[in-house]
Amino acid sequence: MNERLPDPRLAADDGGSEQPFIDHLIELRDRLLRMVVAIVIVFLGLFPFANTLYTWIAAPIRAQLPEGATMIATQVASPFLTPFKLALVVAVFIAMPYILYQLWAFIAPGLYRHEKRLAVPLLASSIVLFYLGMVFAYFVVFPLVFGFFTSVTPEGVQQMPDIAFYLEFILKLFFAFGIAFEIPIATILLVAAGITTPAALENKRPYVIVGVFIAGMLLTPPDVISQTLLAIPMWLLYELGILFSRFFQKDAGARAQSDDDSPGDDDPPTGSHRPKSPKPPAGPGAAEIAVGHEIDSSDINDPERFRPLTDDEMEAELDAIEAEDLHPHQSGARVDASGSSAMPTAATDTLLYQANQHRAEGNLNAARHLLYRVLEDGTADQRRVARNILSDLDS
Known part of the structure; x- marks a missing residue:
């Protein structure tokens, strides 16, 4: 024994x-x-x-x-x-x-x-x-x-x-x-x-x-x-x-x-794993990389791909988002510039509106999380607004 x-x-x-x-x-x-x-x-x-x-x-x-x-x-x-x-x-x-x-x-x-x-x-x-x-x-x-x-x-x-x-x-x-x-x-x-x-x-x-x-x-x-x-x-x-x-x-x-999302010199021990939030992008183009889009450096540097909005344009876009959020029955699924069907406009516009509210309240991590979802499923206009907000958060 x-x-x-x-x-x-x-x-x-x-x-x-x-x-x-x-x-x-x-x-x-x-x-x-x-x-x-x-x-x-x-x-x-x-x-x-x-x-x-x-x-x-x-x-x-x-x-x-x-x-x-x-x-x-x-x-x-x-x-x-x-x-x-x-x-x-x-x-x-x-x-x-x-x-x-x-x-x-x-x-x-x-x-x-x-x-x-x-x-x-x-x-x-x-x-x-x-x-x-x-x-x-x-x-x-x-x-x-x-x-x-x-x-x-x-x-x-x-x-x-x-x-x-x-x-x-x-x-x-x-x-x-x-x-x-x-x-x-x-x-x-x-x-x-x-x-x-x-x-x-x-x-x-x-x-x-x-x-x-x-x-x-x-x-x-x-x-x-x-x-x-x-x-x-x-x-x-x-x-x-x-x-x-x-x-x-x-x-x-x-x-x-x-x-903030990389462990320190001592990695977290077994049994104490914690979910990691996606690392914020270094720039507007890199935001799509963070959510899984495959694009090369030439696309990122293409001036036609991203143009920063002025303050007036940003306010106009956000007002339109708020209006669509209040009247979702007037919005349906629309097709972006690439011809692929995207998430229903009202749902994505609601994400943009909520992300902007989080940004105003100082809750930057929650705002980035919603903006990444817009970059995945939104239309071309919605992604353009999301990239502008991300660029403002990163500046």
């Missing part, structure tokens, strides 16, 4: 679909173990200084306490467990870059080169912004909040904060401000993914202002000071995200045309 079991990595070539998924789970388990080991190592280095860490983290409130007042421990194990918990949380914060690196190493092989170029700076900036949010909370928010609480203490009440409740309070604020400082990253990702546009984000500004104050009310203690100190930076960071997202939207077309 010494039969040797087959190597799981070799069994993946047998056509089974489970094996690659198991390999991914094994890799994920290994990387999670590395994260845990990193946290434990940092924690072991910090634990001897746990009491010193707590003294430093409690400095903002101790500076605001009345003379002679001290912090107290109302539970038997608090003097040990509270610094222990603080050392563990600080270990997680310090190990966060390594933790995020392990997550990045797990998903990076399945990304294309342009996605890696976008993800690396956003990942690094998200770490920096999270730390900046914590620094802002410690040096700006804590003194103001604790000073306000001390000033409104009723007469005859001795303020002696409990060390466990204080740690829970400041960790909530650290997390709230760290997440709030990620707003520019979230805004840039939404625009870069084509989910929204900077103009649409600007139109939602009034709702965002109300929303950040509601978020400040939910994430911070029930006082106006901390709520305002969180809401105003969130709003300003939202505006900063809109500003930087304009550059990402402007460069999205150039990145997509360079090498």
Whole structure:
């Protein structure tokens, strides 16, 4: 009974679909173990200084306490467990870059080169912004909040904060401000993914202002000071995200045309294949090559093959398309210049009209997809309009 079991990595070539998924789970388990080991190592280095860490983290409130007042421990194990918990949380914060690196190493092989170029700076900036949010909370928010609480203490009440409740309070604020400082990253990702546009984000500004104050009310203690100190930076960071997202939207077309559909140095692993969108053409003539038409270089350079439309001609063509889209019963199948029957005119004109709408909304990939269909099935006039729109997108 010494039969040797087959190597799981070799069994993946047998056509089974489970094996690659198991390999991914094994890799994920290994990387999670590395994260845990990193946290434990940092924690072991910090634990001897746990009491010193707590003294430093409690400095903002101790500076605001009345003379002679001290912090107290109302539970038997608090003097040990509270610094222990603080050392563990600080270990997680310090190990966060390594933790995020392990997550990045797990998903990076399945990304294309342009996605890696976008993800690396956003990942690094998200770490920096999270730390900046914590620094802002410690040096700006804590003194103001604790000073306000001390000033409104009723007469005859001795303020002696409990060390466990204080740690829970400041960790909530650290997390709230760290997440709030990620707003520019979230805004840039939404625009870069084509989910929204900077103009649409600007139109939602009034709702965002109300929303950040509601978020400040939910994430911070029930006082106006901390709520305002969180809401105003969130709003300003939202505006900063809109500003930087304009550059990402402007460069999205150039990145997509360079090498967005070619994998990076590490090809996507088995089981993580993703559909590739057709690569945008380099010029008007090359657009037909992208959809499968066989033409030679002499046809591309033929001046009779393609003549750019003027702005007035383009508007006239689009108006005609819109009119035919509204009255499809007046349009039927027509024959192009080559004499071959094409797709019904109304259907192709609808594609052109929708592609132009996508172009106006900034959704360039969807516009190109529809234009390629027109180049395949449209008439000569429709293909001429499609080539002009593609040329405008590529310019």
